[in-house]
Amino acid sequence: MRESKVKKRVRADEIVTRLRNLYPDSKCSLNYKSAHELLVATILSAQCTDHRVNIVTNDLFQKYRTPTDFAYCSVTVLAKDIHSCGYHNQKAKSIQGTSLKIVEEHDGNVPDKMDELIMLPGVGRKTANCILGEFYKVPSMVIDTHMVRIMGLLKFTKTKDAKKIELDLIEIFEKKDWVNLTHMIIDHGRAVCIARRPQCSECVLTDLCQSSLAI
Numbered sequence: 001m002r003e004s005k006v007k008k009r010v011r012a013d014e015i016v017t018r019l020r021n022l023y024p025d026s027k028c029s030l031n032y033k034s035a036h037e038l039l040v041a042t043i044l045s046a047q048c049t050d051h052r053v054n055i056v057t058n059d060l061f062q063k064y065r066t067p068t069d070f071a072y073c074s075v076t077v078l079a080k081d082i083h084s085c086g087y088h089n090q091k092a093k094s095i096q097g098t099s100l101k102i103v104e105e106h107d108g109n110v111p112d113k114m115d116e117l118i119m120l121p122g123v124g125r126k127t128a129n130c131i132l133g134e135f136y137k138v139p140s141m142v143i144d145t146h147m148v149r150i151m152g153l154l155k156f157t158k159t160k161d162a163k164k165i166e167l168d169l170i171e172i173f174e175k176k177d178w179v180n181l182t183h184m185i186i187d188h189g190r191a192v193c194i195a196r197r198p199q200c201s202e203c204v205l206t207d208l209c210q211s212s213l214a215i
Contacts, residue, residue, distance in 0.1 A: 003210075005171065008156060011208050012172045015154070018204045019184040026183035028134050031057060035110035036067045036102065037136045039120075042095050042127045048085045057088045067108050070099035077145055096124025125163055133179035140181040141166050141173075146189035153193070153211040 003011075010152035019026075029050040032038040037057070060081055065072050070078070102110055110131060111117050111171040117128035126142055133140035143145075143162040147169075151157050157168040173181060192199045198212045206212045 008172050009056070012075065012156070013174065015205055015208055016173065016177050016184075018208075019188060020180075022204055023184045023187045026180060026187050028183060029186075030054065033061070035131060036070075036099070037061055038135050039110055039123070039127070039131055040070065041097055042130050043091055043098070043122050044082060044085045045085065046091070047087060053085060055083055067099045067102045067110075070095055071103045072100075075160075091122070095122030098123060110135075112138070125166070129166075137179075139175045139178045141169055141178040143169075144182065144186065146186045147182055147196060150185050150189055150193050153209060154205070155210040
């Protein structure tokens with residue numbers, strides 16, 4: 001039976017309440033001290049664990065301290081510095097390219113608007129939303145693999161397209177919950193709703209999850 005948007009919103013509110021009780025300390029797991037450091041760390045996190053990124057950036061941010069340092073560095077050396085994060089050549093080009101644009105077109109400041117962020121090399125909506133929500137405190141929603149999978153299981157979306165999922169979810173969840181929702185879903189995806197072996201019997205959302213109820 002088709003669920004109305006009103007009922008979806010009621011279910012969404014209860015899900016947020018339960019997740020917040022379960023993961024009261026959910027937050028971004030990347031280490032950073034500035035918008036640019038968060039931008040670099042987010043670019044590095046593609047196809048890489050946040051734990052590995054934090055190990056790499058611990059030394060990286062000591063060597064490259066400003067957007068200018070990244071903008072005018074040797075991309076070959078930078079690629080070696082980030083090698084263990086995977087896809088190091090492409091990520092190095094993106095980091096240098098985006099830093100160069102920030103220095104030369106934005107006075108060294110990371111933009112705080114979606115349309116400007118996604119014009120930076122290597123920056124898509126996911127990275128832009130992370131910067132906006134995490135650093136600039138602008139209500140935004142990061143759609144990562146956990147969000148794609150779990151929101152699909154919860155039947156809040158029927159697509160795998162990240163932008164369409166984002167548009168679906170902002171219609172259902174309260175704006176004040178957008179930023180933290182992703183962090184809580186990531187924690188839940190790692191601890192309980194694990195991709196290949198979901199622990200439905202231990203999940204606090206079982207009675208609110210239409211996929212679980214269908215089993």
